[in-house]
Amino acid sequence: MTEQHPRAARASDYPAIAAAVDDWWGRPVLGSLPRLFLDHFHRTSLIIDGPGGLLAFLVGILSPADPRQAYIHFAGVAPQARRQGLAQQLYTGFFALARADGRTMVSAVTAPVNSGSIAFHRAMGFSVTGPIAGYDGPGRDLVRFERAL
Numbered sequence: 001m002t003e004q005h006p007r008a009a010r011a012s013d014y015p016a017i018a019a020a021v022d023d024w025w026g027r028p029v030l031g032s033l034p035r036l037f038l039d040h041f042h043r044t045s046l047i048i049d050g051p052g053g054l055l056a057f058l059v060g061i062l063s064p065a066d067p068r069q070a071y072i073h074f075a076g077v078a079p080q081a082r083r084q085g086l087a088q089q090l091y092t093g094f095f096a097l098a099r100a101d102g103r104t105m106v107s108a109v110t111a112p113v114n115s116g117s118i119a120f121h122r123a124m125g126f127s128v129t130g131p132i133a134g135y136d137g138p139g140r141d142l143v144r145f146e147r148a149l
């Protein structure tokens, strides 16, 4: 079991995250994670550092539009550090900060091909809806996850 614990993200974490995500996802996903997410949402995002650098991260948002809702935009764990509970630690940490802000629901989405993400979200107690055709526009079907906090 890895002993690292989540810390608050900083805007300066962006280069390490950007350099990792296409490799960690196994497909090009960086276009969905521009710098603005760390510049403007780092206070609700979490990082786990390892001895050699970034091990895991979560980019979360407390919805500015709906005070009940929290949203997890991206979460990833280095391939060599998976199945050690790191994503679970990140989600648990985000749930706590969202609850502390009065949030009662958390949601996320993933690509239908991402069976690991779907299994992880089920294990974390999320309901799974979809794939929902055209969720993010023409040809962009997504699976939606939702959970009470």
Ligand SMILES: CC(C)(COP(=O)(O)OP(=O)(O)OC[C@H]1O[C@@H](n2cnc3c(N)ncnc32)[C@H](O)[C@@H]1OP(=O)(O)O)[C@@H](O)C(=O)NCCC(=O)NCCS
Pocket: 024, 025, 073, 074, 075, 076, 077, 078, 081, 082, 083, 084, 085, 086, 087, 088, 089, 110, 114, 115, 116, 117, 119, 120, 121, 123, 124
């Ligand atoms: C999905 C991901 C974040 C999970 O991270 P992780 O640190 O390995 O997950 P955890 O160790 O906290 O897993 C907790 C539980 O979720 C389930 N789970 C996690 N990954 C799973 C997988 N690939 N297949 C089946 N179940 C899985 C298991 O029940 C696991 O508990 P267990 O290991 O005791 O069986 C990681 O595989 C990843 O980074 N994938 C690529 C990026 C991605 O798809 N991100 C998510 C969507 S934004």
